[in-house]
Structure formats: structure tokens, C-alpha cells
Amino acid sequence: MTAHPARSVTVAVAARAACQVGLWTAAMLLATQALAAGPPLVIHYNERPPQHFTRQGMPQGPAIGKVSDALKAAAIPYQLRSTPAKQQLVLLHANAAPACMLAWVDLPGRNRAGKFSEVIYKDDPRGSERRLWCTMAVPDETMQRLNAALLK
Numbered sequence: 291m292t293a294h295p296a297r298s299v300t301v302a303v304a305a306r307a308a309c310q311v312g313l314w315t316a317a318m319l320l321a322t323q324a325l326a327a328g329p330p331l332v333i334h335y336n337e338r339p340p341q342h343f344t345r346q347g348m349p350q351g352p353a354i355g356k357v358s359d360a361l362k363a364a365a366i367p368y369q370l371r372s373t374p375a376k377q378q379l380v381l382l383h384a385n386a387a388p389a390c391m392l393a394w395v396d397l398p399g400r401n402r403a404g405k406f407s408e409v410i411y412k413d414d415p416r417g418s419e420r421r422l423w424c425t426m427a428v429p430d431e432t433m434q435r436l437n438a439a440l441l442k
Contacts, residue, residue: 331366331432333357333422334373334381335392341411341420342392344372353392353411357422360439366432385425388432394423405433408440 335342341353349358349370361368373381378391382404395418396406407422424433 329367329387330369331361331428332369332371332387332389333361333392334371334378334389336375336378337372338393353420356410356440357392360436360442363439363442364432364435366436382423382425385427388425388428390422390424390428392422393420395419396421396423405430407433408437410440 335349335354337343338351340351342349342351344350349372354370358368358370373391381389382391385404390407391404393410394400394406400406400423403423404426405424405428407424409419409421411420412418413420422436
């Protein structure tokens with residue numbers, strides 16, 4: 291049985307077009323996901339060894355590790371930034387962008403200014419439960435994913 295030349299060309303053109311549409315669709319999907327992800331969630335921490343501190347320009351400590359592991363597990367892009375506590379309060383109250391402040395205690399009334407995560411660590415010797423205190427600009431869905439990862 292011989293292939294019809296016009297049909298072979300039509301099939302080849304159709305296959306090439308389908309491949310191009312497939313590549314275009316994949317590219318658009320990746321671009322959409324990148325836009326949806328937006329900028330990384332900035333996690334502000336103050337220098338408080340041994341829980342969270344900077345050594346040779348790199349964030350260190352068990353609290354940094356726990357937060358980083360949870361954010362990775364929740365597939366939340368993030369950036370760690372050393373920021374004095376008073377500046378963290380200014381950023382939190384400004385609520386200009388999604389951000390979280392590491393190692394704050396959930397005291398009465400604070401939830402009006404921001405959202406608290408699950409516990410990151412307990413202070414010694416007092417036992418204060420330290421959490422992320424996030425701006426209201428952090429989406430609820432992001433907080434849910436983060437909290438689920440922290441509980442694992």
C-alpha cells in the first residue's frame with residue numbers, strides 16, 4: 291500500500307502544528323506558574339543565637355532550619371533577611387507586602403496586626419512559644435500550607 295503524498299504532507303504539517311501548540315501550552319503554563327508564585331516570601335529574623343543568627347553572611351540556627359524546611363516542603367519560595375526587631379514591627383504594621391517575622395510570641399491583641407504560624411520553637415527557660423508573625427498581606431492559603439508543613 292502506498293502513502294498518498296498530499297496526505298503525508300498534511301499529517302506532517304498537523305503533527306508539527308500540534309507539537310508547536312504543545313510547546314506553546316507548556317511555556318504558557320510555566321509562565322503562569324511563575325507569575326502566580328510572585329516574589330518570594332521574606333522571612334525577617336533578628337540575631338538571637340543559638341536559635342537564629344548570621345554567620346559569614348549565612349542564616350544559621352535550628353529555628354532557621356525548621357522554617358526553611360517547612361517552606362521548602364510547602365513549596366513556598368522564600369528569602370531570609372536579618373532585620374532588627376523594631377524594624378520588623380514597622381514592616382508588620384505597614385502591611386505593605388507579604389512577609390513574616392521570626393520568633394514572636396502570640397500575645398493577646400497581636401492577631402489584629404498579623405497572622406501567627408504554628409510554633410517554631412519554645413524559649414528556654416520560660417517556655418514561650420515562638421512563631422512566625424506574618425503580615426495580613428500573606429495569603430491565607432500560604433499560611434495554611436506553611437502551618438501544615440510545620441506540624442509534620
